[in-house]
Amino acid sequence: MGIYFQGEEQSLQDILKAREIRQQRQRYLLNNFGNTLVSFKLNIPGPVKYNPLIKSIFDEGIKEFKIAIKNNQAKIIVEEVSYTNSGPEYFAILEKEAKALKSITIEIEDKHPLGRVYDFDVWEGLEHQLSREEMGMSPRECLLCHQNAFFCSRSRNHSVKELIYKIEDMALEYFNSIKNN
Template sequence: MSDKNAVTLDDMLAAREQRAAIQRQLLQETVHVSLLSATMNIPGPVKNSQKLTDSFLTVIDAVEDQLAEHNIICQFSRHERTGPEYYLVLQLPPEMLKKQMVAIEETHPLGRLMDLDVWWFDGEIKQMSRVDIGFPARRCLICSRDAKECSRSRRHSVAELQDKITEIIVGREQHSG
């Protein structure tokens, strides 16, 4: 992949700030709603490609199918060099939304590549975690330990993680193609 697609730490920090601003705006515009903010977990300097975007959209289709019966207030996507982003605001308690998103992360063939984060506003913006609803912390793609521990300790190289992600995407393509 070419260097023009590479993103820097500053790019990622700016993207995170922009996502937080979007989340704040969406949650403060409407009361008694939950916000789904979806991104991908992609290590290394290249965060977006056609295969990654296709994988992202495949999972978003599953999300939209799962939530089709609910009152969706707003939804949109952004496709940035720092990775695709998806936002959906709906009237559903955050606990119920998070349970449905954990199910997709755990059962969809590409779900492990996604962060399906659930937010709501209750005097301040809050995030619903897996642990909050009785699920274990996210597991590492490679060794099944706590993903945050592996990330913090850099237990696995970027190349190992990228190889595993490629394996997941190729496996999905072989099953659907």
């Protein structure tokens, strides 16, 4: 692995347990606080899901999201951040129409230099997660070859090592550029 992607490796059971906990948390927040939920995590391949570089990428995503929602007059009702070895997660219930929030998150994913690693989900109630396609957008592209990311991932067109090196390069380039400005 890359030098910056050291950390505690997660098993498949760890990742599945984290997914179950995330889904429980989403249901709780939607049932108790509102109808529109934004859930944010990172698309990090391989067994290491949390370390200082991953935390920096994640924190940058939250920062960009908060700037964007402030600029779009969206009000956060409740928010939670979790930093665990299975990967950092952010949840926010907002006063804003779900499609408007999905447009905001798609713009961050598509335009921010680290956006390809960001994974924003927008829920309109318990049963409806908005998709890019529903918003008239094409599916996300692979980090390396620009094919459909879902199909590329499922067919394992690239090694975890290649993907990790690409994410490291993107992150180091981005953080060095903002440090030097």
